[in-house]
Amino acid sequence: MKMRITGVRRWAPAAAIAAYLFTPPPTWAEEQQAFKLEPVVVTATKTEAKADTIPFTTHSVDRETLDAQPSFFMNNVGELIRDLPGVHVGQYYPWGPPWIHLRGTGYFIGRTVYLVDGLPTWSFMSTTLNPNDIARVDVVLGPSSALYGANASGGAVNFITRSGTKGMGAKGQIAYGSNNTIRPHVSVGDAVDNWRYYLSYSGDYSDGYKMKPVEDALQLWSLGKKQYLKEASLEDNRYESSYASGKADWANEHGTKFSVAVNYAQRYLYGGQTNLILDDNGAQTISTIKAETPIGSIGKLKFSGAFQYYDHPQQYTKGLSLSGGNVVLDSTITQRREWEVKRLPAELQTDWYLGSNNTLTAGVFWSREDETRDDSFLLSGKKSLFKVTTDQTAFYLQDQMLFLDDRLSLVTGVRYDRWQYKDIFDTSSNPQTPEDVSKETWTYRGGAKYRFNENLAVRSSIGTAYWPGLPLWFFQNITSGNTWREANPNLEPEETWMVDLGFEVDLPRFGTFIGITGYYGKIDEVVSYRYDENPAVPGGSIARTQNLGGAEIYGVETSLKQRIIDKLWLMGSLTLNHSEVIDDPVNGGHQLRNAPDYWGSLGLRYLNADILNADLLFRFSDERYYDDKNTELPFFHMRAYETLDLRVWRDWRLADKWIMTTSISGVNLFDKYYETEIVYVNPGRYIEGMVGFRYLF
Template sequence: MSSARQLVVAGGLYLGGCCFSMAFAQGPAVAGSPLTTAALPEMVVTATKTGVDPASVPFTVHSVDATEIQRQPQPYLTNIGELIRDLPGVSVGQVYPLGPPWIQLRGTGYFVGRTIYVVDGLPLLEPIVSTTIHPNDVERIDVVLGPSSALYGPNASGGVVNVITRRGAPGMGATGAIAYGSFDTWRPQASVGGGSGDMDYYLSYSGDISNGYPFNPVSAGIELWDLGQRQYLPSATLTDAAYEKHHVSTSLGWRNAQGASVRLAANYMNADQDAGQPNRTITDDGDQLITSLTAEVPVADTAIVRFRGGYQYFNRPSTNTGGLTLDGARNLVLNSTPTLSGLWGPRTFIPLELQTDLFLGDNNILTGGVFFSHLDDNRSNRSAATGQLLSKSSWKTDNLAFYLQNQTFLLDDRLSLVAGLRHDSWKYYDIFDSGSTNRTPPDVSKHYTTYRGGARFQVNDQLALRGSAGTAFWPGATIWFFQNLSTGMTWREANPNLDPEKTWMVDLGADMQFPTTGAQLGLTAYYGKITDMVSYRYDENPDLPGGSIIRTQNLGGAEIYGLEILGTQPITEHLSFRASLTLNRSRIEDTGTLDGNQLRNAPDYHGSIGFQYLNPTLVNADLRLRFSDSRYYDDENTDLPYFLMDAYETLDLKVWRDWKVAKDLTLTTSLSAINLLDQDYQLELHYVAPGRYLEGQVALHYAF
């Protein structure tokens, strides 16, 4: 196997194979600084799951590494979505502080079913579980754009977001930090990591405690109430909605000189969040856990065998009340009597995968694998007054898949061809729903086959051309199939007849480098279709004033096309420029009255413009202008405030400096300002951005 084939690049930005760093000009850095990352270990390329040079991959792949994450302005909502929102093809919506980041890829809009979230190569139970991972514990995030079910299974219509968690490395040392920000927000942090011989280790704690903000303003609830949307006022925040979350991350790894390795990683979060009303809580002592075990064994020079296995746990208790309403005289009335104790969980998810890479000579890699997962899902509601069980839903889901992929290198490795397919089958069983006429419906089985392929040609040292095509599917959320719920303020109607949603997409791209100026430019055009599109809506409940009913349906489909642009340009030794722009058009079709509507949460344009100044002897600074066109909350394109979320721009800044205190001791001070111009805009429906957020941090790093 040639050395070129063995090369694995970690970190940086892979734009369809052209590798350049999200961190702009790297510049010199103080050794041992918390804002300096040790050399990253080898990784399996997310786009193909094989250990090849990312520059040989025909798919559009971006990566943000730990160095760039630490240099970004520190947001108020700390989650993985904020770390990748500057990438082309990536649009991020947000809800409340403990809510999931809504990561929408390549105009596919609905982020729960059309984006797959992965941690250390294993899929997550669902997007909200990603909040278990704190940004401090992220080594790198890879984003693969375009349908990717052929490698990762359901929900990969727009692509894959793969979070690689931190691990120890020689010289990492120990860090202690404390940050204080707006809304009385405290963020303590401590970590230690290192490596010696064949072993490496990492252990960290990150806290996030805040008095919060009125993320669901009463004024918004009243406005929607007057417009006939009465289901949003009851949950409005009367006072700042305080929250706290505590993260622990650990990793232990071993690798020998022959390339065999084993790694065990665990990430845990405990969280609380009130709802800004007496007796009402969104999360009351909730627990989340993500673990993974990864093993890799080379077999001579002919193969590599990889095993990945994990265990995920999610449990979020909550307490509901009657909340806020308006009486006939338009007086605000609060019913703070606890009515419902909800339990979202316990939910356990076990993914397992065995994969083999066969090196068929110097120019061909054949990858085959089998994937299995088991989900045990439970949800229940009890009377807050008596403890009586009011509703219970539970089910189990097994997913079994087989996949095969081949990558061939021709013309002295200038041409790379990739083709792969995967067959998934899944079974829903042990189904129970107390609200259904038939509480124990029969088992349900489904199956689907997907493919993905592409080609990349390195024309010369300055230009590479690439193209790919692929399909994806989404079976729909299981709760939509089986749960009928008529307790609390949010009811559900089951729809067991939902068909799996299908997506196909093609793209063409070019990666260019300009040696004279140091500029780099990537362009990708894409076109795709969604059929049997799954859609949900919140309808007002006529039997419960202020309540809502969630209903789901299959729509005809959607047409998606657009252009992604990303460029960087060094300006001086210390100053660099970066810009990304996505032009996208996602429109519903073949549905009658909804034809021509914008796909929900799929803005027609979004992007960012940034300057980074890196001068460790003076000061470092990162300035970013981020912008997005307007977007709708629903596929019906309801023309009401908050349902139509207006276009916005936000200006973010971070300034930091490393101070050498002693030979192995570095003090780092930083100041972040998010939304400098204090713009008012919606994150999702009536959830409003908190406004200007300022945070100062002091960190002390000891290198050993």
């Protein structure tokens, strides 16, 4: 998160003391540029607003901060925000997306909304983005369905893609790391007259590691969980991922703007066994168009639209089994799957200026998602096809008001959403074409913030969220292959409400920023899934879903930034959380899945362009559970962990317009072994060196 440090507004009789205590010296003001908040933010309110007037808990990670982070083996967008308070991240990279859990709500698919350039996307599509192509990540904590619709119980994460800037130039770099990991990157960008452009290519190619070790699968086998041995990693899971990104922006002097962005990825992942392929060169793309224009002096009209595509072909085998105490591999191909998702989100929004201190926002959102899962079972000759279209329509209103010379800000909002699951076809169901299903809801959000002066502020917000569940959980029955599914047409949607109260203390003279936020909320009709052992298929499983009674969530998020000496900073975050299943006869009193009792980070950052720059980061997390049953087995009960990461880098000016960059990173330096997600383990210590050259335009 970046801090905004401004001059002191003098008030009260103690003006002389305040002027001394709170006015930043020149060196502090210059160095703090790397950490200040953007003066204007959009994600928290969908409109332009000064950062210090936002009444919601928000954090931003900008490009300078991203460049200072270590190079993670888990090279995806989730690692970029792991150090923020209220944000907990699980990983099963490179198979799927980062499991971003916000504010103790746990299950990421249903309770975190992923956005790309402001438009909602499916969580798995976030793997389309390479960290090199991210300009900024905004996080809004607390229920945000009144802004972004479903899946926002814990909040929203907005990945803002990179644009060209004046003099950006051309860059080429190559990184080499543990596990024979090679990461090339080339990019070019600039701003010319009314235009900006950015183009890039990035690669991530690695021999990988054993993501699901056989030894761990055997341990689970001995404890009764036999379904995890079949696809365990007998060999390293090598992978190959290629990324391309392009963006063009245009703006004129009257405030009219237009941009088009394209992000593309092609990904391959070997399953660690002969013929087992977990991603067979699947193609992914997120293409976004945005336009806005003033409506005279009374408002603004905005449009955003996107085409989002995800292709994930897979190939399965008979796999591993245990015979006579020995692990036996049968690489006979049994199943091929074509899994495809297409999304078309679009939004039209108007902002009306009701005076200089009041903005009324009205908008309409529409999206269509087509999902197809086409399975071929080679030994039996059977086929299974599942198709569903999900249409979503929403209308929303929001009012932002400022009072008392902008010291008091109020925001209220309401939204109506309607979902329709239609054109459903499932080969294995009876009937194969069930009737359409519709769901609707109203959600609201409100907040207030009061700044006593430039150094102390208090804010509070309340909001609700809604999640209807995944369509395949309602309709899909599969009785072939390794993983069967059992439909639950009676699954109820879950609803969330939450309230928070936060304080911000900013002491520029001492280089101190402290943020503290307490929160309390409940989830009703918690949607929970599980994978049960399949007695009909040795080593197979059955996926089932159910509603639990509810969940109670409360905790405290804290953040600290402290200047120790010139050029040396201390940064930390700590989240204390309690998430408990309630009102359920079986799981009552259990910890909500993926919601540990504490997590956080503590780091030192040294910035000295004349000598070197360094970032040392200590991360930690309490234990957590994979399921709401709190199964006391390895990987179901994931252990607590602590890691130490380091990055050292420097830019070397070779000529007037030529710069060479060198860096070395070490992640998990003490080689800590721990689970990152169910049956997935951390790769251990990862070391990476990088050298690059940049030509400035």
